[in-house]
Amino acid sequence: MILIDKERCVGCGHCVPFCPVEALSVWGVVKVDHGLCIGCLTCTEYCPNKALRWDEG
Amino acid sequence: MRVAVIGAGLGGLLAATALAGQGQRVTVFEALPYHGGRFTNIEYRGYQLSTGALHLIPHGATGPLGAMLKRLGVKVQIVRTSPPGLFRFGGKNYTHNQLQDLFGSWNKVRLVKLTADLRYSSGGDEPYLEWVRKRISHKKVFDLANSFCRWALSLDANEVSSREVVSITKNVDRFGAPGVPIGGCRAVVDGLVEALKRQGGTIHYQTPVEGITVEDGSVKGVSTPEGELEFEAVVSNIGPKATASLCEKGTFTREYMHGLSSLKAAEGIKISFSSDTPLVGHTCTFFTPEAERVGGLVELTHIDPSLAPKGRHLLMSHQKLYGNNIEREIEEGIEDLRSIFPGFDEHCEILMVQCYRSHWPVNRVASGTHLGPETPVKGLYNVGDGIKPQGFMETDGVAAGVELMLEKFNKDMRGV
Ligand SMILES: Cc1cc2nc3c(=O)[nH]c(=O)nc-3n(C[C@H](O)[C@H](O)[C@H](O)COP(=O)(O)OP(=O)(O)OC[C@H]3O[C@@H](n4cnc5c(N)ncnc54)[C@H](O)[C@@H]3O)c2cc1C
Numbered sequence: 001m002i003l004i005d006k007e008r009c010v011g012c013g014h015c016v017p018f019c020p021v022e023a024l025s026v027w028g029v030v031k032v033d034h035g036l037c038i039g040c041l042t043c044t045e046y047c048p049n050k051a052l053r054w055d056e057g
Numbered sequence: 058m059r060v061a062v063i064g065a066g067l068g069g070l071l072a073a074t075a076l077a078g079q080g081q082r083v084t085v086f087e088a089l090p091y092h093g094g095r096f097t098n099i100e101y102r103g104y105q106l107s108t109g110a111l112h113l114i115p116h117g118a119t120g121p122l123g124a125m126l127k128r129l130g131v132k133v134q135i136v137r138t139s140p141p142g143l144f145r146f147g148g149k150n151y152t153h154n155q156l157q158d159l160f161g162s163w164n165k166v167r168l169v170k171l172t173a174d175l176r177y178s179s180g181g182d183e184p185y186l187e188w189v190r191k192r193i194s195h196k197k198v199f200d201l202a203n204s205f206c207r208w209a210l211s212l213d214a215n216e217v218s219s220r221e222v223v224s225i226t227k228n229v230d231r232f233g234a235p236g237v238p239i240g241g242c243r244a245v246v247d248g249l250v251e252a253l254k255r256q257g258g259t260i261h262y263q264t265p266v267e268g269i270t271v272e273d274g275s276v277k278g279v280s281t282p283e284g285e286l287e288f289e290a291v292v293s294n295i296g297p298k299a300t301a302s303l304c305e306k307g308t309f310t311r312e313y314m315h316g317l318s319s320l321k322a323a324e325g326i327k328i329s330f331s332s333d334t335p336l337v338g339h340t341c342t343f344f345t346p347e348a349e350r351v352g353g354l355v356e357l358t359h360i361d362p363s364l365a366p367k368g369r370h371l372l373m374s375h376q377k378l379y380g381n382n383i384e385r386e387i388e389e390g391i392e393d394l395r396s397i398f399p400g401f402d403e404h405c406e407i408l409m410v411q412c413y414r415s416h417w418p419v420n421r422v423a424s425g426t427h428l429g430p431e432t433p434v435k436g437l438y439n440v441g442d443g444i445k446p447q448g449f450m451e452t453d454g455v456a457a458g459v460e461l462m463l464e465k466f467n468k469d470m471r472g473v
Contacts, residue, residue: 011383011412014108017101027410028383045090045263048108049417 001055002032002043008051015043015052058470061086061279061288063266063303066094067452068441069294070249071122071459074129076292076466077256084288085258086281088265093246094294095413096452103366105241106329106409109419111373112357112364113138113342114245115209115453116228117236122245122456130255131248134239136360138341141234144201145345145397150337159197167193176230180223188219200346207352207377208344209450211323211419221425224448232453237340237360269293269303269437276436279303290436290470292462296421297428297443309433320426320443322418324378326350328390329408332370335359336398336405348393350376350386372405378414387412424450430462436470438462 006029013026023036024043030051044052058081062073065087077083091097095109105112114122118135126133143150146159157165171192180188189202202214209225210217238244250260261283268280269291278287293300298317301309328351337343340360344353354374358365365371376390387410395401413419421443422428430438440462445454467473
C-alpha cells in the first residue's frame, strides 16, 4: 500500500499527473485511492519531498 | 576545473550552463527523474500545468533571466503580457492609468505622489504597508498593496520592506512587464539542458547528493549513491539551509547556522483552472484587490494557446498561504474566484490545487532578505531562490543571483 507521510507532503501535487491509473488527487495534501492503486511506485520517484512510500502492510 | 552542481532546478541549470560555457567540466546531480524543479510543466488532462511557476517571467525577455538565456544561446520565445496589468474593482477592470478614476480629487493628488515616491525615493526598513499609509490612507490603496504583494511575493504588504517594493517598482520601469515563455516553463529548462549538453555538461538524474566533503575549509567533493566523487567547486541549488545540512557538523560557525535558521520562506497556493470562455480576455496579470485570499491570476492562453486543449483557456490564480487551516484557505480562494467571475460554476473546471510550503515553498527565502552566493567554505556556492538580490523577484531574482555567483566564482577560483 502507498502511504503518505503527512509531515513531508506539502500538497504540491507533482505526483498526481504521473500516476498511470489516476489513483492520486491533491487538496492541501495528496490522497491515494487504494482501490485504484496498482503499486507501480511511480509516484514515489516523482515526489520532490520523499513523502510517498510503499508499505507491505 | 571539475564543478558539481547540486539540483537541476532553474538556478542549477543556469549556473551549470554558464560554467560549462567557460570551459569548466560540469556535472549536475538531480534527485528527481526530471529537470526544472519548480519551474517546469506537468501535463494533466491535456493542460500544461506546472510544478510551481505560473508560466510567467517577471520582466519578460528583457530582464536578468531573459538576458542570461540569450547569452547562453537558449532559444525560447518570451512574449510580453499586455496590458501590463489589470485591476478588478466592483466587477470592473481598470488599467494602471484608470485606477485614479476610483478616487476623489484630493486622493488623486496623493496617489500621484505615492506613485512618484515608488519610482524616485529609495524606501526604507519600514513595512511597505506603513510606508503607503503615511502617503494615503485609503482602503482601496491598502488592498492594492496587499494584492500586489500576495501575488508577486506571497507576502502581505506589512511583511516586506518599502525598500524592497520601491526597488521592484524601479526594476519594472527599467526591465518591463512579465512575459510568457512559449511552451511554458518547460521550454526554458529544456532549452537550458540542450545548451548545457552542447557545452559538454552532464546531468545525472535520480542521483541525490547525500553529503558535501570539506577539508581545511575548502570543498573537496560530494557523496552520492554512485559513491564519493572529487570536485574542485560545488554549486548548490537546493537552498542555503539544505546545503549546510549536507556538510559535516562543525563545518560552519554557530553564528552562520543561526543566520540560516532565521531565514523565512514564502508560502502559497496556486489554483489551476480552465474555462470554455475567456474570463479576462488578455494574458496579463489580473490583480484582485477585493478578494479575501487570491492576490491575482493570469489567463495564459491568449499568448500561448498550446497550454490548453483547443477551445479551452488555462488560468492560474495565486494566493499567500497562512497555514493555520489549509483546506479553508483553499475553499476561500475558490470562493474568491466565484465572486470575481459570476459564471465560474457554469464555465470553469478546477484542474488542480497546489500548495507550496515548508521545505518546498514558493520562495525559499522571502523577498526582502538578501543572502550572497558565497559560503564560508572555499569553492562552495549557493544559487536559486534563496539568493535573490534586492528588487529582483522570482526567476529574475534567481538569474540575478546566478550572475553574482559567477562573479564570485571567477574572482575566487579563476582570479579574473
Ligand atoms: C506556486 C508558485 C508560483 C510561482 N510563480 C512564479 C512565476 O509565475 N514566475 C516566476 O518567475 N517564478 C514563480 N515562482 C517561483 C519559481 O518557481 C522559483 O523561483 C524557481 O523555480 C526556483 O528555482 P530553484 O532553482 O531555486 O529551485 P528548485 O526549482 O526547487 O530546484 C531545486 C532542485 O534541486 C533538487 N534537489 C533537492 N535536493 C537535492 C539533492 N540532495 N541532490 C540533488 N538534487 C536535489 C530538486 O529536486 C530540484 O530539482 C513560483 C513558485 C511557486 C511555487
